[in-house]
Amino acid sequence: MKTVEITSGVHWVGAKDWDRKIFDALIPLPQGTSYNAYLVVGSKKTALIDTVNPGFEGELEEKINEIADVADIDYIVMNHAEPDHSGAIPYLLERNEKAVLVATKKGADIARAYYDVPEDRLMVVKDGDEVSLGGKTLLFIEAPWLHWPETMFTYLVEDKILFTCDFFGAHLARGFYDDDVPDLLTHAQRYFGEIIMPFSVMARKALQKIEGLEIEMIAPSHGPIYRNPGRIIEAYERWSGGETREKVLIAYVSMYGTNERIVKELAARLTAEGIEVVVYNLVNSDIGEIAKDLVDSRAIVLAAPTVLGGAHPLAVHAAYLVKALRPPARYALIIGSHGWHGKSNEALLEVLKGLNLELLGTLDVHARPGMGDYNELVRLTNLLINKVREG
């Protein structure tokens, strides 16, 4: 893909990574991703906003050279220091003798540590600082913890474009503008769940901060550019505000079918009552999809057998992720099974400790589910339905 001029003097010079399958050695990328970088050309100065993942430096340089010489860039704006956006900084600083790296104070610390940026090539900015490129003014807005401590947004005043790096992003190689991707909000929700949800408080603060800005375009550093920013801002308000639906997320593991039978019975009863249900068998589930559904589920059910005196490792992993992602769910049910001494429920509750979840109950099936287990399941299901409907 060639460069794209998104408005006069503002060029997309990023890279599409169609082949990437995994992010942060953890999150599957079913549709690849993109590393968006933007070249802003003023009448006097030129700035590059964000860079690309290591391995794409040459592609970035080629694109920049279509518009201006890499050696002529005056500012490299680092909205976020994570290598997928800043990995090309050392390469660029080697090929350009004058550009300074623009970052927050914390960003500068990270740039020194990760990219060996020397002091004379660093320009520290704080909230409200501006840089004029000649007819194009960059305004810096500190937006920490989205998703590292140093993050900021850059606002291009004259063109009303907000560059937000990870915030409002989506892992997608396809599409260029939001209107090219009909299912974009689903991907954005998944990205929110994976990356932003643990920082929902900071997300709300950032949304308040940009409330008064006139925004014509949102240009994140992963996924399509929003020409209709209202849609994603409204979605982020809901997601970061912890707005949940009448929806239950069930994640389970079952070696010989005990938990599976219980979970299927539970899902069928919830569905019959008009409650939205998503069921994930943890053996073959994409954790990005689970993260997406955690964004708006009101209750979580974890079900797993006792294995070697604890919970099945896949369930421990899932519980750990739930704890780390801090979803807005309000209620939980924990279901387990055992052959001789049940330990799974206890182990999962230990992992989840500290989350603001109301535990509606536990069920621990001995070997295979019997009448007593099904009766208890009916009681717990009714309780869950009532709570989920209450809100």
Ligand SMILES: Cc1cc2nc3c(=O)[nH]c(=O)nc-3n(C[C@H](O)[C@H](O)[C@H](O)COP(=O)(O)O)c2cc1C
């Ligand atoms: C590898 C393995 C380890 C197990 N470890 C325990 C254990 O430590 N304690 C226990 O009570 N049952 C243990 N069990 C028995 C299972 O917890 C029991 O069969 C349970 O009903 C399986 O539920 P599932 O079919 O949903 O996986 C173990 C079973 C297997 C296959």
